[in-house]
Amino acid sequence: MGYIARFTPKGTIEQRPCSHEGIDHDSLDAFGYDWEQVGQPDIAPVYPSKIYLPQTTDELIAIIKEAHRLGEKLTIRSRGHSSNDLVLTRGAVLSTTRMNQVLAIDESAMTATLQAGVVSADVDDLLAKSGYGLPVIGDHNDITVGGFASVGGIGPASFRHGLFIDNVVSLQYVTFTGELIECSRSQRADDFYKVLLGLGQFGVIATMVCKFIKVDKYNTVLRNHRQVCHDVEAFIAGTEPLMRDPSGNYMIRAAWNDLGAVKLGHISAYRQTPQRGWKSLLDRSVYGYFHGLAQRAGTLPTAVDKVVKGLGTAGVFLPPHYATIKNVEFFSDRMVDSTVGDPTRWFIMLVPSQQYAEMFRQLYELACAFRARYECFSFVGMYVKVLRSEYLSSDPDQYYCEMNLLTGITERGIQPDELAELVDQIDDLCLHHGALRYMHTKTGKDPQRRSLLDPNAVRRRVPTARPQPAQVAVLHGK
Numbered sequence: 001m002g003y004i005a006r007f008t009p010k011g012t013i014e015q016r017p018c019s020h021e022g023i024d025h026d027s028l029d030a031f032g033y034d035w036e037q038v039g040q041p042d043i044a045p046v047y048p049s050k051i052y053l054p055q056t057t058d059e060l061i062a063i064i065k066e067a068h069r070l071g072e073k074l075t076i077r078s079r080g081h082s083s084n085d086l087v088l089t090r091g092a093v094l095s096t097t098r099m100n101q102v103l104a105i106d107e108s109a110m111t112a113t114l115q116a117g118v119v120s121a122d123v124d125d126l127l128a129k130s131g132y133g134l135p136v137i138g139d140h141n142d143i144t145v146g147g148f149a150s151v152g153g154i155g156p157a158s159f160r161h162g163l164f165i166d167n168v169v170s171l172q173y174v175t176f177t178g179e180l181i182e183c184s185r186s187q188r189a190d191d192f193y194k195v196l197l198g199l200g201q202f203g204v205i206a207t208m209v210c211k212f213i214k215v216d217k218y219n220t221v222l223r224n225h226r227q228v229c230h231d232v233e234a235f236i237a238g239t240e241p242l243m244r245d246p247s248g249n250y251m252i253r254a255a256w257n258d259l260g261a262v263k264l265g266h267i268s269a270y271r272q273t274p275q276r277g278w279k280s281l282l283d284r285s286v287y288g289y290f291h292g293l294a295q296r297a298g299t300l301p302t303a304v305d306k307v308v309k310g311l312g313t314a315g316v317f318l319p320p321h322y323a324t325i326k327n328v329e330f331f332s333d334r335m336v337d338s339t340v341g342d343p344t345r346w347f348i349m350l351v352p353s354q355q356y357a358e359m360f361r362q363l364y365e366l367a368c369a370f371r372a373r374y375e376c377f378s379f380v381g382m383y384v385k386v387l388r389s390e391y392l393s394s395d396p397d398q399y400y401c402e403m404n405l406l407t408g409i410t411e412r413g414i415q416p417d418e419l420a421e422l423v424d425q426i427d428d429l430c431l432h433h434g435a436l437r438y439m440h441t442k443t444g445k446d447p448q449r450r451s452l453l454d455p456n457a458v459r460r461r462v463p464t465a466r467p468q469p470a471q472v473a474v475l476h477g478k
C-alpha cells in the first residue's frame with residue numbers, strides 16, 4: 001500500500017496512505033487510464049489530445065465556452081476511479097483535480113461549500129477537527145465529491161443517511177454551452193436531479209453545498225455483531241433480513257468470499273456500544289496491526305507483497321469485533337493494496353431488497369459458471385451494503401442492496417467477448433429483477449438497455465413519481 005506524495009495547492013508536498021501503490025493519479029500518464037487497469041493491468045492507454053485544468057468557476061466557464069466554440073466534446077474526469085469508459089477519450093479532457101478547495105464551512109446550517117474536485121476524505125478530516133463529518137463517504141481516501149455525486153455515493157451508513165447525493169443541498173454547474181446554473185431541490189429541481197448521478201453528461205459541477213453531521217469518527221467505537229458463514233445459503237439467510245430492515249444498526253457491510261476450496265462469509269452489523277478504554281485499545285491494536293502490514297504492501301518483492309496482502313486480507317474476510325466509525329468506513333482501504341496480487345474487477349448493482357435473495361443466488365451462480373467455463377476468476381466475492389435513497393424511491397421504506405460482484409482475475413484473464421457476455425447477463429438479471437446498475441462499473445453499451453438500468457435515466461423518465469421496483473419491472477416489460 002505504501003504512501004503517495006502529492007503536491008498540494010499550497011505548494012507543499014504531502015504524503016498520504018494509498019491503497020494502490022501501483023497506480024498514480026497525478027501524472028500525465030494517468031490520463032490514459034481509469035480503474036479498469038486494476039482488472040487488466042496490460043490494458044492499452046487511451047490518451048486525450050488536450051487537457052484542461054481549471055481552478056476556479058470562472059476558469060471553468062471560460063474553458064467550456066472555448067471548447068463549445070471549437071466544437072470540442074469535453075470528457076469530465078476527477079481522479080479516474082470509475083471503470084466504465086466514463087473518463088477516457090482521445091479528444092479533450094476537463095480535469096477537476098485542481099478545483100480542490102473547501103470554500104466555506106457553515107456550522108449553524110451544518111453545511112460545507114466545496115469545489116467539485118476536492119477529495120471527500122480530506123473534507124471529512126477537516127470537519128473531524130471540529131467534531132463533524134460527512135454522513136456518507138466511500139471506502140477509499142481519494143474519491144472526489146464531484147465524482148461521488150456523479151455516480152451516487154454509497155457508504156455503510158447509507159441505510160440511515162441515503163446516498164451521498166441525498167446529502168447535497170444545492171450545487172452550481174456549468175452547462176456545455178458555458179451557462180452557470182444554480183439549483184437545488186426547490187430551485188430548478190429538474191436540473192438538480194439531472195446533474196446528480198449524471199456521469200458528467202449534462203455539464204460540469206463546479207461547487208456544491210453538502211450537509212455534515214455531528215460525529216466523532218476517529219474516536220467512536222462500534223461493536224460488530226458479526227456472524228460468520230461457511231455456506232452461501234446461510235449467508236443469504238443471515239443478510240436478507242438486514243436488507244429488508246436494517247433499523248437498530250449503525251452501519252452494515254457483509255461479504256461472501258468464494259476462493260474455490262475455501263468459502264467464507266461475514267455479516268458485520270455495527271451497533272453503538274458504551275465507550276470504554278479497552279474497546280478503543282482493541283480497535284487501535286487490531287487495526288494498527290492491519291494498517292501497519294498494509295503500509296508495506298506494494299513496496300516489497302512480489303512474493304513477500306502477496307504474503308503481506310494475504311495477512312491484511314484476513315481483516316477484510318473477518319472484520320474485528322470493535323472498530324471506530326472511520327475504520328468501518330474505510331474498511332479495506334488501509335488493509336489491502338488493490339494493485340498487489342490478482343487483478344480484480346467489480347460489477348455493481350442496486351437491487352430492491354425484495355429481490356435480494358433471488359438476485360444474489362443468480363448472480364453468484366452466473367459468476368461461478370463463468371469461472372468453471374472460462375477459468376477466468378481466481379475468486380468470486382459478493383459484497384453487500386444496504387441503502388435507501390430519496391433519489392431512487394419516494395417510499396422511505398424502500399431499501400436497496402448495493403451488490404458488488406468482486407472477482408479476482410486469473411493469469412489467463414477474461415477475454416473481451418467473455419467480459420461482454422458476462423456484463424450482458426448481469427444487465428439481463430438486473431432488468432429481470434427491477435434492479436439498477438451502479439454506472440461507474442462496467443455496463444452494456446446499448447442506449448436503450450442503459451436507459452432502463454441507469455438510475456439517472458430512469459429518474460429523468462419518471463421525474464414526478466419515481467419508479468418503485470414494481471413499476472421498474474413494468475418499464476422493463478416484465
Ligand SMILES: Cc1cc2nc3c(=O)[nH]c(=O)nc-3n(C[C@H](O)[C@H](O)[C@H](O)COP(=O)(O)OP(=O)(O)OC[C@H]3O[C@@H](n4cnc5c(N)ncnc54)[C@H](O)[C@@H]3O)c2cc1C
Nearest residue numbers: 078079080081082138139140144146147150154199200205
Ligand atoms: C478503491 C475504490 C473504492 C471505492 N469505494 C466506493 C464506495 O465505498 N462507495 C461508492 O459509492 N463508490 C466507491 N467507489 C467508486 C467511486 O465512487 C467512483 O469511482 C466515482 O467515480 C468517484 O471517483 P472519482 O472521483 O475518481 O471520479 P471519476 O472516476 O474521475 O469520475 C466519475 C464520473 O463522474 C463524472 N464527473 C466527475 N467529476 C465531475 C464533475 N465535477 N461534474 C460532472 N461530472 C463529473 C465523470 O465524468 C465520470 O462520469 C470506489 C472506487 C474505488 C476505486
